[in-house]
Amino acid sequence: MKNIYNALLLKQLYQLKNLGYKYTSEKPYSKEDRELLELPNSLQGLKKQAQNCHLCSLSKGRNHVVFGEGNSQADIMFIGDVPLEIEDNAGAIFLGRGGEMLTAMIEKVLNLSREQVYITNLLKCHPLLTKEVHESEFHTCKAYLFKEIELVKPKVIVTFGDRAYQYLTNDLTELKNIRGTVIKKDGYSIIPTYHPNFLLKNPSFKKEVFFDLKRVISR
Numbered sequence: 001m002k003n004i005y006n007a008l009l010l011k012q013l014y015q016l017k018n019l020g021y022k023y024t025s026e027k028p029y030s031k032e033d034r035e036l037l038e039l040p041n042s043l044q045g046l047k048k049q050a051q052n053c054h055l056c057s058l059s060k061g062r063n064h065v066v067f068g069e070g071n072s073q074a075d076i077m078f079i080g081d082v083p084l085e086i087e088d089n090a091g092a093i094f095l096g097r098g099g100e101m102l103t104a105m106i107e108k109v110l111n112l113s114r115e116q117v118y119i120t121n122l123l124k125c126h127p128l129l130t131k132e133v134h135e136s137e138f139h140t141c142k143a144y145l146f147k148e149i150e151l152v153k154p155k156v157i158v159t160f161g162d163r164a165y166q167y168l169t170n171d172l173t174e175l176k177n178i179r180g181t182v183i184k185k186d187g188y189s190i191i192p193t194y195h196p197n198f199l200l201k202n203p204s205f206k207k208e209v210f211f212d213l214k215r216v217i218s219r
């Protein structure tokens with residue numbers, strides 16, 4: 001899903017489903033509309049578009065759009081799931097203790113700096129009002145994530161937590177059964193592992209994450 005057309009189409013299908021529709025033959029957008037709905041071909045342009053995005057209801061409660069950060073040509077990309085409140089307030093990604101944990105993982109295990117990798121989330125807006133995120137919102141926002149991947153062209157993607165892995169791959173395998181394995185997709189390798197925020201509450205899982213990150217180095 002590399003353009004907004006697909007995201008809008010999905011959004012409309014979810015709306016129709018909620019209204020009780022089981023089938024529609026309506027084509028909401030013409031071929032010309034689709035071309036206008038292509039996403040920008042630069043990270044800067046994409047960020048600007050996300051900052052003005054109102055495609056899903058999360059735009060109503062956010063303070064800032066939390067877009068990806070880091071090296072635009074990174075070999076390694078990290079994908080989390082949802083921005084936290086602290087990140088929504090600051091408009092920056094992976095802050096607080098979870099952010100410190102991620103920085104330590106990058107510096108101490110991979111021997112890199114945060115500036116050398118690219119870090120992003122599945123969702124770009126914090127669910128301030130609802131706290132819960134509906135699956136349609138993940139599907140809608142995925143268009144930005146896929147475009148970020150297309151533009152950065154990482155060799156390895158490390159996904160944090162169940163949702164980042166499942167929405168990226170459409171594979172619903174639970175994280176505990178898939179973590180640490182290498183999944184090949186569209187020219188890059190995906191390595192799923194636990195989220196730094198999960199490690200804060202479950203420090204005994206750090207050794208698994210250490211093992212998973214060692215697989216990144218071997219790629």
Ligand code: SF4
Nearest residue numbers: 053056059124125141
């Ligand atoms: S979460 Fe994504 S799709 Fe929804 S408003 Fe924010 S940027 Fe747009």
